[in-house]
Amino acid sequence: MDLLGILLGGFAAGMVLFVVSVGLSVTMGLMGFVNLAHGGFAMLGGYVIVLAMKGWGLSFFPALAVGFVAIAALSVLLERTLYARLYRASELDQVLFTIGLVFIMISSMTLAIGPETQVLQLPEWLRGQVDLGVIRYRTYSVAMIVFGVALVVALWLGFERTTLGARIRAAVDNRRMAASLGVDVGRLFTVTFAIGSGLAAVGAGLGAEILGLDPQYPLRYLAYFLIVVAVGGLGRVTGVFYAALLIGVLDFVLKIYFPKGGTIFIYALTLILLLWRPQGLFGKRGA
Amino acid sequence: MSGLPAAHAMAARHRLQWWEALPWVAGVAAFFLFPNYLAFGTQVLVTILFALSLDLVLGYAGIVTLGHAAFFGAGAYTVGMLAQHLGWNEPLSGLAAAALVAGTIGLVSGLVLLRTHGLTLLMLTLCTMALLEQAANMGAAWTGGFDGMPGLSFGKILGLFAFDVLYFRSQYLYALVVLFLGFLLVRMLVYSSFGQGLTGVRENLLRMHAVGAPVRARLVIAYTISAALAGVAGALFTQTNAFVNLAVLGLERAAGVLIILILGGYGRLYGAFVGAILYLLLEHTLAKAYPTAWQLGLGLTLVAVALYARNGILGIVDALRRRLAAWSAP
Numbered sequence: 001m002d003l004l005g006i007l008l009g010g011f012a013a014g015m016v017l018f019v020v021s022v023g024l025s026v027t028m029g030l031m032g033f034v035n036l037a038h039g040g041f042a043m044l045g046g047y048v049i050v051l052a053m054k055g056w057g058l059s060f061f062p063a064l065a066v067g068f069v070a071i072a073a074l075s076v077l078l079e080r081t082l083y084a085r086l087y088r089a090s091e092l093d094q095v096l097f098t099i100g101l102v103f104i105m106i107s108s109m110t111l112a113i114g115p116e117t118q119v120l121q122l123p124e125w126l127r128g129q130v131d132l133g134v135i136r137y138r139t140y141s142v143a144m145i146v147f148g149v150a151l152v153v154a155l156w157l158g159f160e161r162t163t164l165g166a167r168i169r170a171a172v173d174n175r176r177m178a179a180s181l182g183v184d185v186g187r188l189f190t191v192t193f194a195i196g197s198g199l200a201a202v203g204a205g206l207g208a209e210i211l212g213l214d215p216q217y218p219l220r221y222l223a224y225f226l227i228v229v230a231v232g233g234l235g236r237v238t239g240v241f242y243a244a245l246l247i248g249v250l251d252f253v254l255k256i257y258f259p260k261g262g263t264i265f266i267y268a269l270t271l272i273l274l275l276w277r278p279q280g281l282f283g284k285r286g287a
Numbered sequence: 288m289s290g291l292p293a294a295h296a297m298a299a300r301h302r303l304q305w306w307e308a309l310p311w312v313a314g315v316a317a318f319f320l321f322p323n324y325l326a327f328g329t330q331v332l333v334t335i336l337f338a339l340s341l342d343l344v345l346g347y348a349g350i351v352t353l354g355h356a357a358f359f360g361a362g363a364y365t366v367g368m369l370a371q372h373l374g375w376n377e378p379l380s381g382l383a384a385a386a387l388v389a390g391t392i393g394l395v396s397g398l399v400l401l402r403t404h405g406l407t408l409l410m411l412t413l414c415t416m417a418l419l420e421q422a423a424n425m426g427a428a429w430t431g432g433f434d435g436m437p438g439l440s441f442g443k444i445l446g447l448f449a450f451d452v453l454y455f456r457s458q459y460l461y462a463l464v465v466l467f468l469g470f471l472l473v474r475m476l477v478y479s480s481f482g483q484g485l486t487g488v489r490e491n492l493l494r495m496h497a498v499g500a501p502v503r504a505r506l507v508i509a510y511t512i513s514a515a516l517a518g519v520a521g522a523l524f525t526q527t528n529a530f531v532n533l534a535v536l537g538l539e540r541a542a543g544v545l546i547i548l549i550l551g552g553y554g555r556l557y558g559a560f561v562g563a564i565l566y567l568l569l570e571h572t573l574a575k576a577y578p579t580a581w582q583l584g585l586g587l588t589l590v591a592v593a594l595y596a597r598n599g600i601l602g603i604v605d606a607l608r609r610r611l612a613a614w615s616a617p
Contacts (some may be wrong), residue, residue, distance in 0.1 A: 017388075028406065032405070034406060034409065044320070049464075074603050082594065086593065086594070090351075091405065092345070092410075092549070094593075095353075096545075096549055096589050096592060097589065097594065098587070099589060100586045100587070100588070100589025101586065101590060102586070103583070103585050103586030103589065104586035104587060104590065105586075106581035106582060107579045107586060108583060110579045110582075111579055111580075148565065155343070221415060222538075223538075227410065227414075229406075230406060230407060234406070263417070264422065264425065266521075267417040267421065268414075268418060270410065270414050271411060271415065271418065273413075274410060274411055275411070278407040
C-alpha cells in the first residue's frame with residue numbers, strides 16, 4: 001500500500017461522503033433546516049438498492065435508479081406533510097423532529113429487515129482490479145472516483161448553467177429577495193430536497209462497500225455528514241466536494257496510521273476550521 | 288402597584304408555590320415506599336440534575352447544544368481518575384473537583400464557542416464532546432480506555448455514611464440532597480436579574496445588544512455554571528455506581544438528556560423532573576425487553592412533540608389548566 005494507493009482509497013471514501021452529503025448542504029442552505037435525518041434517507045435508499053438487486057434480481061444501474069426514485073418520492077411526501085410545518089420553528093424543534101425521524105427509520109428497518117449488515121452484490125465488471133498504468137487498484141474504488149467527479153461536474157453545470165440552478169443560488173444567498181423576485185422558494189425546496197435525498201440514496205447504495213450498510217448507518221455517520229456540510233459551507237456544491245475529499249482522505253489515512261484514535265484529528269480539525277471560519281471553508285461570510 | 292397586574296405577576300413569579308414541595312416529598316416518600324428500587328431512583332435523581340443543568344443553557348439562555356454530555360463525562364471521569372490514581376475518594380471534595388474541572392472546560396470552550404450560533408454552534412459542541420470522548424478512549428493508562436474504570440471505591444459521605452452497595456440507600460439520599468442544592472441554585476439563578484437577562488438573550492438577541500446588556504458575558508457565565516452542575520451530576524453518577532466508562536461521554540447520553548428535557552418541557556425548572564422520571568421509567572420497563580420497539584416509540588414521540596407539543600408535558604398541563612380556568616370562569 002504505497003502513498004498513491006492510500007490517496008486513491010481516501011478519494012473513493014471522500015466521493016461517497018460527497019454523494020451522500022451534497023443534498024444536505026443544499027437543503028440546509030436553502031431553508032436553514034437542520035435535517036439530521038438526511039443519513040436516514042440515505043440508509044433507506046441503500047436498502048432499496050441492495051434488496052432490489054437481491055430480491056427482484058434487478059441489475060446494478062436499474063437498482064440505483066429505483067433507489068433514487070423511491071427515496072426522492074418518499075422525501076417529497078415527508079417534506080410536504082411534515083417538514084413543511086417546521087420551516088419557521090426553532091432549530092431545537094427541527095433537531096428533535098429529525099432525530100425522531102432517524103429513530104423511526106432505524107427501528108422500522110431493524111424490525112422489517114433485521115439488524116445485520118447488508119452486502120451489495122457488485123456487478124462482474126466492478127470486481128477485481130484495474131490497471132491504471134502506474135498502479136493496479138480496485139475497480140470499484142476507481143469507479144467511485146469517476147462517478148463522484150462526473151457528479152460534481154454535472155451538479156456544477158446544473159447550478160451554474162440552468163435556470164433552476166440560478167434560482168437555487170439566488171434563494172440560498174437571499175431567500176426573501178429571491179421570493180420577492182418571483183422565485184417559488186417552497187417549490188424549489190421540495191425539488192432540491194427530493195434530488196438531494198435521491199442522491200443520498202444512490203450514495204449509500206454505491207458506497208455500501210466502503211461505509212457498510214446496516215440500520216445504525218444514519219447515526220454512525222451523522223457527525224461525518226454534518227462535518228462535511230459545515231466545513232464545505234451551506235449551499236456550496238463545490239465546497240462540499242472539497243470538504244468531502246479532505247475528510248475522506250484524512251479519515252482513510254489516519255485510520256491506517258493511527259487505528260486507535262484517528263478520528264480525534266478530524267474532530268480537532270473541524271473545531272479549528274469552524275472557529276476560524278464559522279461559515280465553512282467555502283461558505284460566504286454572513287450567508 | 289395595584290394598577291400594574293403585569294408587575295404583580297413578575298414580582299410573584301419567584302414565590303414558592305405549595306406544589307413545589309411535592310417533588311421533594313415524593314423523593315423522600317419513594318425512599319421508604321420502594322426500598323428495592325433505590326438504585327433506579329438514584330439514577331433518576333442524577334439524570335434530573337443533569338437535565339436541570341441543560342435547562343439552564345437550553346431553556347433559559349437558548350443555547351442549542353448537542354454536546355452537553357461533555358461536561359457530565361468530564362465530572363464523571365474526574366472523580367473516577369482521582370479515586371483510581373490518587374486515592375482521593377472523599378465524595379464531597381470529589382464533587383467540588385468535578386465541578387471545578389467541568390466548569391473550567393465549560394468556561395474555556397464557552398469563551399470560544401459562544402461566538403457562533405446555529406449549525407456551527409451545534410457542530411462545535413458536538414466536536415468538543417467527541418474530542419473528549421476520543422481523548423478518554425486514547426488515554427487508556429489514565430482513563431481505562433474503552434473499558435473504563437470498573438470497581439471504584441469511595442469513602443464515607445461526611446465521614447459518616449458509607450456507600451451502600453446492595454440497596455443504594457445512602458446513595459439515594461446523597462443524590463437527593465445534592466439535587467436539592469443544585470435545584471435551589473438553578474431556581475435562584477433563573478429568577479435573579481441575571482436569569483432575566485438570559486431569558487432576554489433567548490427571546491431577542493438584537494434588542495439585548497441594543498439595550499447594552501453584556502450578552503456574551505452572560506452566556507459564558509451561564510454556560511460555565513451549567514457545565515459545573517453537569518460535572519457534579521457526572522461525579523454523582525460515578526460515585527453512586529462505583530464505575531465510569533465511555534458511555535458517559537457519548538452522543539447517546541447527550542441526545543438522551545436533550546430528549547428528557549424537551550419531553551418534560553424546557554425553560555420551566557420542573558420539566559427536568561417530569562421528563563427524567565417518565566423517560567427512565569419507560570426505558571427501564573420497555574427498553575430491556577423490546578429495544579427496537581422502544582426506539583420506534585421514542586422516535587414517534589419525538590416527532591409528535593416537535594410537531595404538536597413544543598412545550599413538553601408540562602406545557603400540555605399548563606394549556607389544560609388554562610382551558611379549565613377559562614371554562615370555570617363566568
